Amino acid sequence: MLVLTRKIHQSIIIGDGIEVVVLDVRGEQVRLGIKAPKTVSVHRKEVYEQIFEENLEASQNRPEDLPS
Numbered sequence: 267m268l269v270l271t272r273k274i275h276q277s278i279i280i281g282d283g284i285e286v287v288v289l290d291v292r293g294e295q296v297r298l299g300i301k302a303p304k305t306v307s308v309h310r311k312e313v314y315e316q317i318f319e320e321n322l323e324a325s326q327n328r329p330e331d332l333p334s
Contacts, residue, residue, distance in 0.1 A: 274291060275287065275288065286299070287299040
């Protein structure tokens, strides 16, 4: 894991088209802004994991398991 220190309004670049900007720091919370191409999905980790689980569950259904 790469660990970086950034101040408010500083950013990091990921790949060729993703920029993560530190917008605000309040206590233990950090607000981030993410600039990414529309072709790149950006989700909070817990949302990503939920989508992954739902897709996995849906892929295991057979057509005969679904209501008509």
